[in-house]
Amino acid sequence: VNILAIETSCDETAASIVTNGRLVRSSVVASQVEIHQRYGGVVPEIASRAHIEKIYQVVEKALADAEMKPSEIDAVAIANQPGLVVSLIVGVTAAKSLAFMLGKPLIAVNHVHAHLQSAIIEDSQLELPAIALIVSGGHSNIYRCSSAVNLELMGRTIDDAAGEAFDKVAQILELPYPGGPSIEKCAQNGNSKAHRFPRSMLGKDSLDFSFSGIKTAVLYHCNGQDMKGQSLVPNMSGQEKADIAASFQAAVVEVLVKKTMLASKRVSARTIVMGGGVAANTALREAMQAECDRRHLKLLIAPKKYCTDNAVMVASLAYEKYKEGLFADMTLEAKASS
Numbered sequence: 176v177n178i179l180a181i182e183t184s185c186d187e188t189a190a191s192i193v194t195n196g197r198l199v200r201s202s203v204v205a206s207q208v209e210i211h212q213r214y215g216g217v218v219p220e221i222a223s224r225a226h227i228e229k230i231y232q233v234v235e236k237a238l239a240d241a242e243m244k245p246s247e248i249d250a251v252a253i254a255n256q257p258g259l260v261v262s263l264i265v266g267v268t269a270a271k272s273l274a275f276m277l278g279k280p281l282i283a284v285n286h287v288h289a290h291l292q293s294a295i296i297e298d299s300q301l302e303l304p305a306i307a308l309i310v311s312g313g314h315s316n317i318y319r320c321s322s323a324v325n326l327e328l329m330g331r332t333i334d335d336a337a338g339e340a341f342d343k344v345a346q347i348l349e350l351p352y353p354g355g356p357s358i359e360k361c362a363q364n365g366n367s368k369a370h371r372f373p374r375s376m377l378g379k380d381s382l383d384f385s386f387s388g389i390k391t392a393v394l395y396h397c398n399g400q401d402m403k404g405q406s407l408v409p410n411m412s413g414q415e416k417a418d419i420a421a422s423f424q425a426a427v428v429e430v431l432v433k434k435t436m437l438a439s440k441r442v443s444a445r446t447i448v449m450g451g452g453v454a455a456n457t458a459l460r461e462a463m464q465a466e467c468d469r470r471h472l473k474l475l476i477a478p479k480k481y482c483t484d485n486a487v488m489v490a491s492l493a494y495e496k497y498k499e500g501l502f503a504d505m506t507l508e509a510k511a512s513s
């Protein structure tokens with residue numbers, strides 16, 4: 176079964192063809208990073224327009240790279256929620272048109288659940304029960320998984336998402352957008368023990384996250400309490416910045432690992448699954464691996480290339496729905512939340 180998937184939830188225009196949910200035939204991702212970089216973040220209307228301009232050639236390239244004809248496609252998949260509605264709507268419209276034109280079923284998937292799927296594309300041996308941690312630009316969710324498609328939300332952020340915290344702290348440190356990779360790079364030469372930023376646990380039994388406090392702590396640190404808002408960052412040495420970045424990263428990683436382990440203990444999990452843009456972070460990957468090794472838990476992390484937005488994860492998850500005959504119809508709409 177060949178599934179052609181489209182992903183336009185944020186600022187990546189992506190298309191992919193995956194056979195039987197596992198065999199990746201093509202994966203095309205047109206990033207808008209350069210377009211949004213000068214605004215320091217994604218501007219929805221500009222993102223939407225860029226999707227419209229790129230979607231056709233991205234789908235064409237996905238077919239060409241896979242060396243497939245449109246007639247060889249068995250279903251068209253789309254992530255229709257959650258995300259920026261003006262962006263999602265471009266992909267939803269394209270997917271509906273394609274499905275209609277080809278006379279093939281349409282499959283709608285949840286973008287955040289698809290992030291989880293990217294961790295099990297290459298290794299699907301999920302020993303159950305499993306705990307999934309999805310850390311992305313808009314979400315920090317902990318799920319209990321009774322199967323790849325059966326997820327029960329156990330915890331989420333009450334304010335900023337983990338990726339959002341990386342992006343905002345990068346902005347404070349005047350590092351380029353997107354913030355996650357910039358912070359990771361900057362932190363490489365830093366001392367993670369230089370500063371002790373707060374680790375907000377929201378009570379010892381809570382599985383929810385809060386990352387706005389740590390962002391504010393970094394802001395105060397960089398503005399100097401008595402500087403009346405004037406940033407010290409332009410006069411900081413590279414080492415000072417690196418120490419802040421490394422200390423911030425260590426605090427976020429510590430909280431993410433601790434909460435995941437708390438959830439794991441609660442359901443006696445045998446596998447931990449991790450995906451989403453922040454899962455590309457090496458410090459997080461290493462810390463999670465070390466903790467899982469210590470506790471004899473199996474850890475499945477999305478390969479770095481599938482951590483941030485892509486359409487492979489959408490096609491792969493759509494295959495699970497295909498097998499169950501869970502199809503969408505032409506009334507499908509884009510939705511901001513899920």
Ligand code: ATP
Nearest residue numbers: 311312313314338354355356452453455456483484
């Ligand atoms: P969502 O999936 O919640 O709708 P999104 O699609 O915008 O949000 P992703 O594409 O999954 O998010 O991930 C992007 C986020 O991941 C950004 O916040 C980015 O800073 C962060 N990120 C990417 N690479 C890294 C990294 N190496 N370290 C930390 N964070 C990273």
Ligand code: MG
Nearest residue numbers: 185186187484
């Ligand atoms: Mg993006």
Ligand code: FE
Nearest residue numbers: 311312483484
């Ligand atoms: Fe995403």
